[in-house]
Amino acid sequence: MALPGAAVFERAGLDTWPGIEVEWDGDWVRRATGGYTKRANSVQCLNAADDGDVEARVAAAVAWFNARNLPPVFRMTPLAGPALSATLERLGWRTIDASHQFAMPLGPTAPDPLGRIFAVRDPVWLAIAQQLSGYDDARQARLEALLAVIQVEACGVAVFDAAGLPVASALMAIADGIVVTGNVVTAAAQRRKGYGAAMMATGHAWAHAAGATIAALNVQADNAGAQALYRGLGYTHQYDYHYRLAGTT
Template sequence: MVTIGADRLMQAISPHGNLPLVRRLEAVGFRAWPAASVVYDGSWQVRLTGGHPSKRLNCVVPLDPSDYRDAAIRIERARKRFEHYGRPLLVRETPLAPQPLLEALRADGWAPFETVNVMTADLAGLELPDTISHLPSHDIGRYIDASLAVHEEDPAIKPALAEILSAIKPPTGLFIAEDPGNGPLAAMLCVQDNDLAGILSFAVAPDRRRQGLGTEMLTAALRWARISGARTAWLQVDASNASALSLYHRFGFREVYRYHYWRQETGA
């Protein structure tokens, strides 16, 4: 049997993780959801976005397992930078994070508080269901209004979300499902970065879940990505989101690695 795309990538993963694959998925993830401010402290990426609360846009991401020298000084330096933005300091632990850094954080009263699965699927061999087609939109304003509605997010972040979407460099499909009488029903962002396509910011309105709309939207995005030349799809999903995980598993997505957010416990 010939193996391609995500199958070959998955087979390459060692018990300790396929770090080159992790680096590649991290890189496309940064490009697909760009922070307003990105600076480097050694190999640590310090990401901040004043107008948007997304943890992915406001965290420190260590990207080299061997880079932990002067960790306490660098954490304090990052803390001051986050304070200037009015943000709590968060560290995002991927398989690239140095273990001595994590041990030092735990000793200083830090703890992980959220786990996210990074998953991939082989688009080349994927049989997509025959569903209603949803074509991508290029209307950023319309997409933002729909996304805020179905995510039930604060409309005040609309300008920041517009800046994020406008800053995405790779080709992007904005997928929206609407009802003329009831407004937005679902929204999804698909970012194609060469042979990789990322599914981001996917949500279905609470009263329309478990009715097949999620399957329709995901099918439409993956079909568009495949036609556009993507070979592998990737996404990030909260490890506790059982319904989303069930949907993604049905489409052949499998976990590649997990990451965790860390914060310092109050009073530590």
């Protein structure tokens, strides 16, 4: 099965990881979600050909984020035009968080016996996700605000150890037949014990039953352990992206 290009994955990402506030400027989209993650609080271009009047549009984006007390951030994928990249470089925007898009065809998968599926706003799963992520109440509230605006089919996934304690969790959502996984976390003391793979198998089984035919996720370029896990499950590298932040410090 041939996998789609960056435009399809990025459009699916807008639906599975939505902004609370969204404003379009041609094929550039600005999104704000109270500061929870750079991805949901950034501007990105969805069409490399929409590359005109860049400096004024960057300035407008900066003003938009400043008005919301958020740091101006650009998500730079292969869909960003060369003039945008050159302008941000000239203005001194720094590059951070080099990352990869991974994906694979999704076939029938058996859920792990230790895995469970939850509604994304189920208080039990929210408590598990907060505990494993180590979020304070303010950050957890920002996550829950994002979950409240997801319009596509989504679930929370958790894996429990033999004693019934939660050891791993993730969020999965489906758009355009693509299940996108995010917020993957395994308890530090429980890593390299197969719980991450169990969690992914459980979520993949849910997604396939819900009609997904492709699985996708983002992983940071310096996270070798996560990349090894995903490659072992069948994911392959699709393209790279990074973020640009205003300023040099």
